[in-house]
Amino acid sequence: MINKYFFLLLFFISLVGCGNEMKKLSGQVTYSDNNEPLEFGFVCFVNEKNFARGTIREGGYYTIGSFTENDGLPHGEYRVYVEAKKPLGLKTPDADDVDYIPLVDLKFSRPETSGLTFDVKKSNNKFDFQVERYQKKN
Numbered sequence: 001m002i003n004k005y006f007f008l009l010l011f012f013i014s015l016v017g018c019g020n021e022m023k024k025l026s027g028q029v030t031y032s033d034n035n036e037p038l039e040f041g042f043v044c045f046v047n048e049k050n051f052a053r054g055t056i057r058e059g060g061y062y063t064i065g066s067f068t069e070n071d072g073l074p075h076g077e078y079r080v081y082v083e084a085k086k087p088l089g090l091k092t093p094d095a096d097d098v099d100y101i102p103l104v105d106l107k108f109s110r111p112e113t114s115g116l117t118f119d120v121k122k123s124n125n126k127f128d129f130q131v132e133r134y135q136k137k138n
Contacts (some may be wrong), residue, residue, distance in 0.1 A: 005133065009083050012097040022072040025064040029056055037061075038131060041084025041103060045118065046111050047076050056084065077119045079111035082131055102134040 025045070030039040037060025044053040045064060052073040054062035063070040084103040107113040108131045118127045 012088040020041070020068070021123050022066065022074060023071070023122065025052075025120060025125040026054075026070075026128065027062060027105075027129065028060045029062065030128075030130050031059050032132050035130075038082070038084060038103060040086065041082055044081050044083060044111070045073060045078040046081075047078045050074055050076065050078075053083075056082075071122055072125075075120050076094040077117060079114065080116035080118055080127070081111045081114040081131070082095040082108045084109075103111075105134055 027043070029043060030036060031038060037058075038056055039058055040062055041056045042053045043056060043062045043064065044051070046052075050066065050073055051065040053062045054064040054070070056062045064073055065071050066073045082104050086097040086102040086103055088101055102109065108113070116129055
């Protein structure tokens, strides 16, 4: 019987062997109306082969991680989107769900509609970008 760790080892060797060297990536997210930082949520990078995300911290700063919190991601062109919503209340045992309010315009919450892309290269991987605030539609 082949050990499950053998397959894990093969997976990591294939990442290194295929030239998928991980590159650090960081940046800042701000609102387009006043340059105020978005201080809550996640920035997500996705393409046909990879997915990585980073937590947005104080000042709107984030660092991207694929396997760990800040290990980076392989070279390539990525679509970028933002997951940022604030809970309106606490979930209780008798409640089915918690209501949330988005912090950014909903177009930024999907890779197909955000309009944000980034090409991860061998160096200088800093991606600062702006998002629009969520506006409740009547």
